[in-house]
Amino acid sequence: MLDDLQERRTARKQELLIELIRQQKRPEEITMFIKYFNYVLPATIFHLAHTLLK
Known part of the structure; x- marks a missing residue:
């Protein structure tokens, strides 16, 4: 799944x-x-996902 997302x-x-x-x-x-x-976009997505999964 991660490979597909990366592609x-x-x-x-x-x-x-x-x-x-x-x-x-x-x-x-x-x-x-x-x-x-x-840099900015992945960090923003990571932060959003982390916040939603709390």
Whole structure:
């Protein structure tokens, strides 16, 4: 199950990166997106799940 989730997350990340490139976003904007997707979003989801499971 975790592998499937990771595969879907990776596929979604790739789709979004392609869309950012298609929209001709600046490298700084793409870097910000990658940082958000890799660090902020998972931490937020983890915190939400932890809160809901209390």
